[in-house]
Amino acid sequence: MDLLSEVLQTVKLHGTVYFHARFQSPWGMKIPTGEHANYHIVTSGACWLETDAVQERILLQKGDMVLFPRGDAHALVDSPQSNAVAANELLNNARKTSSNEIVFGGGGSESTALICGHFEYNRQCPHPLFETLPPLIHISTNDCSDATWFAAVSELAAQISAGNGMGKDAVINRLAESLFIQTLGVYVDSMDDSSSFLAAILDRNIGMALKAMHGDIAHDWNIAELANIALMSRSLFSARFHSMVGEPPILYLARWRMLKAREMLTNTAMPISLISEKVGYQSEFSFSKAFKKMTGLTPGVVRKSVMI
Numbered sequence: 001m002d003l004l005s006e007v008l009q010t011v012k013l014h015g016t017v018y019f020h021a022r023f024q025s026p027w028g029m030k031i032p033t034g035e036h037a038n039y040h041i042v043t044s045g046a047c048w049l050e051t052d053a054v055q056e057r058i059l060l061q062k063g064d065m066v067l068f069p070r071g072d073a074h075a076l077v078d079s080p081q082s083n084a085v086a087a088n089e090l091l092n093n094a095r096k097t098s099s100n101e102i103v104f105g106g107g108g109s110e111s112t113a114l115i116c117g118h119f120e121y122n123r124q125c126p127h128p129l130f131e132t133l134p135p136l137i138h139i140s141t142n143d144c145s146d147a148t149w150f151a152a153v154s155e156l157a158a159q160i161s162a163g164n165g166m167g168k169d170a171v172i173n174r175l176a177e178s179l180f181i182q183t184l185g186v187y188v189d190s191m192d193d194s195s196s197f198l199a200a201i202l203d204r205n206i207g208m209a210l211k212a213m214h215g216d217i218a219h220d221w222n223i224a225e226l227a228n229i230a231l232m233s234r235s236l237f238s239a240r241f242h243s244m245v246g247e248p249p250i251l252y253l254a255r256w257r258m259l260k261a262r263e264m265l266t267n268t269a270m271p272i273s274l275i276s277e278k279v280g281y282q283s284e285f286s287f288s289k290a291f292k293k294m295t296g297l298t299p300g301v302v303r304k305s306v307m308i
Helices: 003-010 087-092 147-162 168-191 198-204 204-216 225-230 234-245 249-267 272-278 284-295 299-307
Strands: 015-022 028-031 037-044 046-050 056-062 065-068 074-077 103-104 111-120 136-138
Touching: 003 168, 003 198, 003 249, 015 147, 015 168, 028 087, 037 056, 037 168, 046 111, 056 065, 056 272, 087 103, 087 204, 111 168, 136 168, 136 284, 168 272, 198 234, 204 225, 204 234, 204 249, 225 249, 234 249, 249 284, 249 299, 272 284, 272 299, 284 299
Parallel strands: 015 103
Antiparallel strands: 015 111, 028 074, 037 065, 037 111, 046 056, 046 074, 065 136
């Protein structure tokens, strides 16, 4: 399994679709700061995005997707002149057209269709993948090197969401997760900032060290060993790793061990003593102490929460 896939699986990435709906002008919707990674896909028409993450409004057109990895506040409006209201207020005032279609907003002739949802992931022990992403990622099919695939999945999601097929919500959620992964891939191709976990994975030197740590988390890694694997001096390796990943190598290793331990606690019946060995701790006591310091919970509490 590649590093990105392993990280996404371990943090339990899960996509959820709120709705696929049509908005008639004039309309505007405010989304407050939240704990989830919000996303929007424009399936027809166009709208404007307003957010403190960028200085100017962004025009979103059919096939575009915007992702807020850390749930930053933002607003969507049909026109720069339109006022945005709280999402709940807008959505609570739905109305039906003559064709019995539920729409939001005013009664104008201009309309926009959106798929809106969020991605959840384990935040009790956050991973640098999300912490080092920019506050906003905008993927336009006009600029995307894999535009055909991206547009096709977006269109498929829109078609399924608009229908009444059995299990459509589950299908849409899985498609949303696929779009998230594809969005990260497109972002990697276009990013000009090397300070991110994604850049670290692709970096020839730091990537080798990350692969080694992920491949044997029980090993008692030290800076000298990791620097040797990365073909760098210890000081240069430490500085470059910290710059790209956002934290020192040994702290990253400790965080990754706790994430893998949590995965084993929730997905297996493996004894805590054995889990502690598998993530590099010589005693259950030292592991439990480190786990609580990193996550705020004891291994036993996490195990019991699954059993309830």
